Amino acid sequence: MYMTQGLHRSVQQNPDAPSTVFGDRTRTFAETADRVARLAGALQRYEVARGDRVAILALNSDRYSELFLAIPWSDAVFVPVNVRWSSAEIIYSLNECGARVLFVDENFASFVPGLRAECPQLTTVIHCGEGQAPEDMLDYEDLIASAAPVPDARRGGDAPAGIYYTGGTTGTPKGVMLSHDNLAASAMGSAATGDFVDPGGRFLHAAPMFHLADGAAWCAQTVVGGTHVMVSSFSPAAVLEAISAEGVTSTLLVPTMIGMLVGHPGAHEYDTSSVRHIVYGASPMSESVLDKAMALFPNAGFTQAYGMTELSPVATLLLSEDHHHPVRRTSAGRAAPHAEVRIVDAFDEEVPRGTVGEVVSRGDHVMLGYWNRPEATEDAVRDGWMHTGDGGYMDDDGYVYIVDRIKDMIVTGGENVYSVEVEKALAQHPAVQSCAVIGLPDETYGERVHAVVVPTAPGAVSEAELREFCRERIAGYKTPRTVEFRDALPMSGAGKILKRELRRSTAPA
Known part of the structure; x- marks a missing residue:
C-alpha cells in the first residue's frame, strides 16, 4: 500500500464529502x-x-x-x-x-x-x-x-x-524509519477491530499530530475514508466544543488528557453523544478516571493501544468489551490483528504464561530500522522480533500485562518491585490525581521505592496516609518508603511520564 491510497479512493467515491475541518475551514x-x-x-x-x-x-x-x-x-x-x-x-x-x-x-x-x-x-x-x-x-x-x-x-x-x-x-x-507498509499494516489491523474508526466517521485530532500515536489514527481514518477534524492543540474546552459542534465519532487521547476532560467544569453540559470510539495509550489510566470517562461519553467504547514508535506503533489492543471485565481492564489487551506478540527471557526463549519477561512483537508493522544506526537496529530487532524493553507477562487467554520498563525495575532488599504495580495501588486513592514511582539509591536496601504524587488539591492527603493505603493493597517491601508531592509530573510530547527527569530532580537522601 501507499500513504495516499485512501485519498484516491475517497475522491473516486465521495469527492464532495468533507475531508478536513479546521476551525471555520x-x-x-x-x-x-x-x-x-x-x-x-x-x-x-x-x-x-x-x-x-x-x-x-x-x-x-x-x-x-x-x-x-x-x-x-x-x-x-x-x-x-x-x-x-x-x-x-x-x-x-x-x-x-x-x-x-x-x-x-x-x-x-x-x-x-x-x-x-x-x-x-x-x-x-x-x-x-x-x-x-x-x-x-x-x-x-x-x-x-x-x-x-x-x-x-x-x-x-x-x-x-x-x-x-x-x-x-x-x-x-533515534530516527525510526517507517515504510508505507509499516504504517498501513498498523492502521488497517487496528481498524479491522471495529473499535478504532468508522467509515465516513469524523476523527478529532486533539493529540499532537507530530506523534505517531495520532499519526496512526490519521492513517486509519484516511484508509476508511473519514473526515479529519483538528484542534491546534489540546485543551478540555476546545476538545469538548469540537466534539459537540462537529459530531465527532472517534478520537485518540492520552490518559492525562482524559483526566483533564472529566475534571473540566461543566464537561457534562456538552453534547458528547456522537462519540463512538475513544482510543488511549502512552501510559496506564486509573480505574477511577476510566469510570468517569465512561460516564462523560456514554455511547463510546474505550480501546487501549499498546506499542511503540518502532511498531508503527500498535502491538496490542484492549478492546471496548474488555473494559468491563474486572481483571482484563488492567491489561494492555491482546495482540492486534496485524501483530504477533510473545514474552521472552534473556535468551529470546518464550516464557511460560504468567511469567514476567520482555515483550517482543513481529509482523509487517516492525520498523525498517533506526536512521543511520545499524548497530542499534540489530540490537532492537532480532530474527524479525522487535524487543520493546518492556517487562510484562501474558495470561492463558493471551492478555498482556505490562509491569515496567525492564531498566526501571526497582531492586530493594533483594526483591524485585515493578513500579506499575505500585502506581496502580496509589492511583486508587481518591486524592491522587497522578503519580509515578521510581527507585532511588539507598544505603541499606540498595534502592528504595519512591513515589512522586500530584494530589487533587494541596494537602488533600499525607505521606503517612498514602503509605498505609498502599500497605493494605500490596506487600510491605513494595510500599513507597518515601513520598514526594508535586504540582505536576514531567511529560513527553506523547504524554509519557519522564522518569529520567524525575530521577534527576529528586534528591537521593
Missing part, C-alpha cells in the same frame, strides 16, 4: 487532492527528489494533514518534529536526518533563523501557518496557487514514508 476530498497534487508539484520545483527528507514543525491543522499526503505524493519522506523540543533538539534531528525542506507555522517561525544558521543542508523553509509568511520564507498558499499538479508517485511498499524521532525519554532521540 472545511475542504472536500476533491479539493484536498487538487491541493496536495499542486503542493507536491511545488516541492519538486524546489528540487525535492525521491527519498529526500521534508520536516514539519507545526501545531495541528488541516495543512498538517495535507503534508502527510503531499510529501509522499512527491516521493519524499516526511519528518514530523516534536514541537516541545528545544532549538538544540530540533537542530539535532534536522541535521541527523539531513532534512532539506522545513514546513513551519506561525508558532515556531521565530526558531527559523537559528535553524538556518545551524542546519547548512536546510535550503527551503515554507510557512504553513495562518497569515502572511515572513519575508525569509515561502508562503504555503502561494505555492499551491502557482504550482501545476503532478502525478502521484504511488511508491509504497517497503519504501520509507516517514522518520519519527523517539521522544528521548532514555537519551539521544
